[in-house]
Amino acid sequence: MLGQLFVKECKQTARSLIFWAIVLILIFDFVSQLGDMSIKAKPQPGEDYGIKASDDPDLIMKSTLGNLMEEYVRESYTTYPIGFYKSVTLNQEDDQRIGEILKEATGIADREAAEKVMEEWYAAQQETEASVENASKEGDTGNMGPIYLEPLQADPVEGLTYQRFGELMDEADDILGGGSDYRKESRKKSARIPKTYEEALEEYNHLIEDDRLTGGYARLFSDYMVIFLGILPVFLAVTRGLRDRRAMMQELIYTRKCSSFTIMASRFLSMVVMLTLPVLILSLIPLSECLGFAQTAGITVDMLAFVKYVFGWQVPTIMAVTAVGMFITELTDTAAAVLVQGAWWFMAVFSSISDLSGGNYGWNLVPRHNSALKWQEYQDGFTALLANRLLYTVLALVFVVLTALVYTQKRKGRLQIRGKIFANRKSKSEV
Secondary structure (H helix, E strand, C coil): CHHHHHHHHHHHHHCCHHHHHHHHHHHHHHHHHHCCCCCCCCCCCCCCCCEEECCCHHHHHHHHHHHHHHHHHHCCEEECCCCCCEEECCCHHHHHHHHHHHHHHHCCCCHHHHHHHHHHHHHHHHHHHHHHHHHHHCCCCCCCCCCCCCCCCCCCCCCCCHHHHHHHHHHHHHHCCCCECCCHHHHCCCCEEECCHHHHHHHHHHHHHHCCCHHHHHHHHHHHHHHHHCCHHHHHHHHHHHHHHHCCCHHHHHCCCCCHHHHHHHHHHHHHHHHHHHHHHHHHHHHHHHHHHHHHHCCCCCCCHHHHHHHHHHHHHHHHHHHHHHHHHHHHCCCHHHHHHHHHHHHHHHHCHHHCCCCCCCCCCCCCCCCCCCHHHHHHCHHHHHHHHHHHHHHHHHHHHHHHHHHHHHHCCCCECCCCCCECCCCCCCC
């Protein structure tokens, strides 16, 4: 019976305009983000290998204080309190306190002194850029190596401890309303230094040898796709849940001999399967690109990497969003699930902005890893990611059971919501 209902539900989903709208959005997401995916070539000596975050306390203090000095001079501060950009302009009292914090941390007395420091830094940067440009015109760049221009920095005063520095930056973040570059999570990543050839080569070797190429790009594929999968399934779940009411079929369905669990399980499985299929099909595109690169480079790839990541990384999110959508829709007989899931998705996406580099997966509905590299970070955070994905899988199953229980009560004439919550009235089927 479950199999027959499952097939029927899949056919109905395939005829749903909402389903095909979701497919189109997923295609757009893929094309706009990964449509021109290029496979990373092996790094060569003398190239620019990019930058990385430094955990050197001195560099963190210099970079963070340099940023504070620049924003203090501009009298405008950039924050992301809920993930969206916000420009903060302080009142006189708060502005004065920021000046005092900067003075205690750097010894810079006022804006005029800060402007002078910045002018000296800009002059040094222009001199460096001019030297590079002249060397480039003369063709004398062979032994220069990659050029890295230092970000604006401010030297901390002698004797400033890292602990006191943290306290001052926490206070600055509070004054700005939170979400600034001075909060603990952000200032840890404020110091940037250039990667060495050896580091770039090690990352590449991890991609080729440990990830077998496809593993890294399957993570990147999952990173982009899981964002929209954290919200889109709820629309299908709500549409399916309200369809019988719109068609005036509820009373007929309530009289069926199938158990409530069988009916709800078939709906849940059909939606999860139908939503997973387009993701699997889209994954064939980056897989083919990886295979083409591997063939010319003589690399052995993991053919099933994308399948593993789709089911291990993305399907738990599909399951959770679908199940929550089904439960709220069945409980309320409304589209309230869209609002609830929208709020959850909003918080999940924007709380993960600081974790794009991977490794810090936590309990987020949409775990991020916005790089085909960083294999070591993935390994370090794998246990947490596994726990995360298992949690949402179990959560989905729990909500499916709860939905079946609600459905059972409705078949008995309870929990019918017709303008009143939990109105205990008998349905026509029970009469």
